[in-house]
Amino acid sequence: MASETPDMETVAQALKQVAEDGKMFMNNDPSAREKLVASARALVLAAETPMDSLLWHVWALPTRTAAARIAVDLKIFETAVDNGGCPKSSDDLAAATGAAPTLVKRISRALVSMGMLGEQGPDLYIPNSFTKLLANREYGAGIIFNFEINMASFTKLPEYLRNTKFQNPENARDGPFQYANDNKPAFSWLVERPELFEAFHLYIHALRQHRPSWTSMYPAQARLVEGLKLDGDASAFVDVGGSVGQILQDFRAEVPQYTGRLVLQELPEVVAAATAKSVGADGRIELQAHDFFTPQPVRGARAYFMRTVLHDWPDAQCRQILAQLKDAMEPGYSRILISDCAISDEKAAWQHVSMDIFMMNQVSSRERTEREWRELIGSCGLEVTGIYNKGDGNEGLIEAILPL
Ligand SMILES: C[S@@+](CC[C@H](N)C(=O)[O-])C[C@H]1O[C@@H](n2cnc3c(N)ncnc32)[C@H](O)[C@@H]1O
Known part of the structure; x- marks a missing residue:
């Protein structure tokens, strides 16, 4: 069984790298931020036990993906930033859609634990910078696009690959997407779903504004x-x-x-x-x-x-x-x-x-x-x-x- 104790030497190296990159970042080196994010990720991996990593993978990642998609429907991000982002309870957040406050509370605290929403006290939520981004319709469209298009066929991808004896998909009209979605070419499938097609274009547009x-x-x-x-x-x-x-x-x-x-x-x-x-x-x-x-x-x-x-x-x-x-x-x-x-x-x-x-x-x-x-x-x-x-x-x- 893999050791439950992180390797101290690896953690020490990762910490040193974070300190170096952090110093460059604090000195306003324009190239340092991305390096700092990468070294901080490496530090998390070094400090996690293998079991931590497995639970993050099996519990946290699917929860984050589903909670974010539900939050877009519940307008949690938009509501959280309303009125200058003043603290709101799950009752306040639920009022936007008439959803059950208990459900909104469960989704909200999942968002908090995944860094998508801030928390000021018991059942009191405030927007953080990620919430503010997602409150914008174009960026929320990325969550919709990911869930309705990527995730839907990701869940079938392993089965598709097993069925094809793990051949590399090369056929645009008969591949993993068609296997998961009624044999339609991807763009035709998208065109037939105007709301998703719009989400796709909104998201692509938003994405571009952040690339050189x-x-x-x-x-x-x-x-x-x-x-x-x-x-x-x-x-x-x-x-x-x-x-x-x-x-x-x-x-x-x-x-x-x-x-x-x-x-x-x-x-x-x-x-x-x-x-x-x-x-x-x-x-x-x-x-x-x-x-x-x-x-x-x-x-x-x-x-x-x-x-x-x-x-x-x-x-x-x-x-x-x-x-x-x-x-x-x-x-x-x-x-x-x-x-x-x-x-x-x-x-x-x-x-x-x-x-x-x-x-x-x-x-x-x-x-x-x-x-x-x-x-x-x-x-x-x-x-x-x-x-x-x-x-x-x-x-x-x-x-x-x-x-x-
Ligand atoms: C990934 S998007 C990129 C859009 C754009 N170039 C950008 O970077 O924002 C691919 C684009 O190809 C378009 N497209 C797909 N099939 C096409 C076809 N047969 N003829 C012309 N455009 C097509 C889609 O509508 C979509 O806008």
Whole structure:
């Protein structure tokens, strides 16, 4: 049986690391916060007994996931921040939905023990900074998305893999998601559920606001603006699978000297959502319903941009998407810009690893290493001309061209 006593030497090392990283953090070193979080996590693991770790895994993690989802329905986060975040009892929190105060109390104290809500005394709750984030509808949408989409098929993933004799899922139309969800392709399934589809887009939008922008790592002036042809399709920056237009709005603000056309291509339902948000209203951003498995209508554009689009698809479908772009590209002039992560060969960031398993679960796809990206893109007759990164665990930017 594993020892019940943590190894003191390991704990001492972990403590020393926390102290060093903590000092850098207190000295306002901008790179220190993430290091401190990582070393503090390592300290918790070092100090836990194996049984502590097992109980955290078996008891705490499912409780946290379920309690958070229920709390969104019970509007606990929103209610907790109301009236300046004044302390509230479970009776006060329950009033928002008419739920039983006893139930609200049980969920609230679970939230407190998992750090999602603060507590000021017996049955008296106050918001902490995480509560305040989750009170915002866009961030709460992440909890809905995770529970209704990821968790529902995660519960079936082991069974699916056993049934397939543990083959790596590679078929976007017949994989773990379909096994758990009536054999539907993931995006069709989502489109048929407008509330979840909205939660998905709200969450993606919120998530992006906290990741370094691709323009902060890519030399847009040198690679896109200089040499830009200003007439027709050649002037276009096309955001393929661009959601409701935030990427183009950010690009417009971050690279205002790009004076070419800005084109958002998406599924018709998403174009409708972008229209409802007045994304194309001032005429600067053009909205186009377009299926990226069909011929690309904007020919010879300056850039075809895709953020977290290719990671949604196995290699076979990525080749089809890239082939449609390749057919439209002007050799040497057009660029494909792929904003996705390049997962490390060793000590991969937890964000990348989680996303990799999510992608397997949802769409039989995966995150790719730099070598896998080069192989995939090269197999389509395209050439990788740069890979840009900023910080561990973020998406990078891969540039590819059709050689002359
Ligand atoms: C993970 S989301 C990324 C959205 C956006 N690029 C971003 O980073 O915020 C993938 C997007 O691909 C779109 N999509 C899926 N299938 C598509 C298709 N066949 N043609 C065009 N867009 C599609 C989805 O609607 C979704 O918005």
